[in-house]
Amino acid sequence: MIKILIVDDHKLIRDGITSFLSDSSKYEITDEVSDGLEAINSIKQNAPDLIITDLNMPNMDGMELISFVKKEFPSIKIIVLSMVDETQYIRQVLKLGANGYLLKNSGIDEVKAAIDAVMKGNNYYGGDVMDAVMTQLTTGAKKKKVSRFDNAFSLTKREKEILKLIIEEYNNGEIAEKLFISIRTVDAHKRNMIEKTGSKNMAGLLVWAINNEVLNDK
The missing domain is CATH 1.10.10.10 (Winged helix-like DNA-binding domain superfamily/Winged helix DNA-binding domain)
Structure with a gap:
């Protein structure tokens, strides 16, 4: 079973992710929190295998959280789930070592595919994210x-x-x-x-x- 921590400052998003992932016996939601500081406390208490995090959050944002986790808990996988599709942010996330990047308009199946991919040691970038990257690269x-x-x-x-x-x-x-x-x-x-x-x-x-x-x- 994959232990997952959800980090997003919108409760509706947290509840939605929890709801559709809880339907599967493959996933266990260890906690859901609203910012990076709360996430760090939860990591220490619950030892998740994977973090699904937003980028724009109060107190400690997603970038800071990714940087901290990759230094202090390098075995934990991270998938960014965000509305931000600018390549400058995607580039920063990649540099920090996140394992996946999805936009919030992604479907349930793609989120599950991303989770399964990163837990197997692969990186996963959603179709819309790759479209943004390709536009940057080819235009x-x-x-x-x-x-x-x-x-x-x-x-x-x-x-x-x-x-x-x-x-x-x-x-x-x-x-x-x-x-x-x-x-x-x-x-x-x-x-x-x-x-x-x-x-x-x-x-x-x-x-x-x-x-x-x-x-x-x-």
Whole structure:
């Protein structure tokens, strides 16, 4: 059973999440609280496996909570459930180490899919979140920023193709089939991109891609 802490300053949201997750024997709601400070106290008392949190809250907001939890309780998974779809916030959440990001218009099935994915060690980003990220990555900026990596290296055309497919949520097998290469080659390209960008994992690579607008290059 997955022990879940819900953090949101709107009781209606907390009650709604609790209601639909409580219908399944897979999930146990250990507590529901209204801000980050209350969440920290609850974590110490109830030791949840997963936190579902909003971003905009009084006293201690979601960003501060994520930062604290990832430092003090790194094994706890975190899914952000927010109305905020601006890529600057998504980027910050990824940098802080959150495992998933959903918008509050997500359906019940997607929330459950996100929970199951992050508890298996994967990251999960809702369809609307990925749409926002893709818009940021593929729409040419009016004034392109100069990447701090530009003089050190550039991603190859193939690496950019793979990165774009990763962002579009293709798995290794699908990428290999689409580009007519082996899964082993896909893995090698992923490792190369992570090493080139100084990222720690695929989430870090996504942050780098947003920051440097690599898919805007012609």
